[in-house]
Amino acid sequence: MKKLKKQQRRIKRLKRLNITTFVLVIFQFILQIIIHPHQFKYVAYLLISIFCYLALYYQVKSLVKLFKDNDYYDKHLVNWKVMFLIVLVLVFIVLDFRALDFLLG
Helix, strand or coil: HHHHHHHHHHHHHHHHHHHHHHHHHHHHHHHHHHHHHHHHHHHHHHHHHHHHHHHHHHHHHHHHHHHHCCCCCCCHHHHHHHHHHHHHHHHHHHHHHHHHHHHHC
C-alpha cells in the first residue's frame, strides 16, 4: 500500500513536470526561432538555454526512474518520451551552436 502511494505521487509529480517542461520548450522555441538571438543580451539567452536543458534532463531522468520502478506503467510510452526528449535536446544544442557561431562571427 505504501509503495502504491509512492508511485502515485511520482506519477503526479511527473505530470506537473510535463507541464513545466512543455512551457519551457515553448519559451525556448520562441527565443531561438521566432526572435533572433542578436536581439537579446547573449548572457540571458544562454542562461535560459541552460535552464531549459536542465529541465529536460530532469524530465528524462524522472521518466527513466519511473520506467524502472513501475511495473504497470506503459513502458513503450516512456521509451518514446525519452527518445523524443533526447532528440529535442540535440535540436536545442544545434540551435545554440548556430547562435554561438553568429556571436563569434
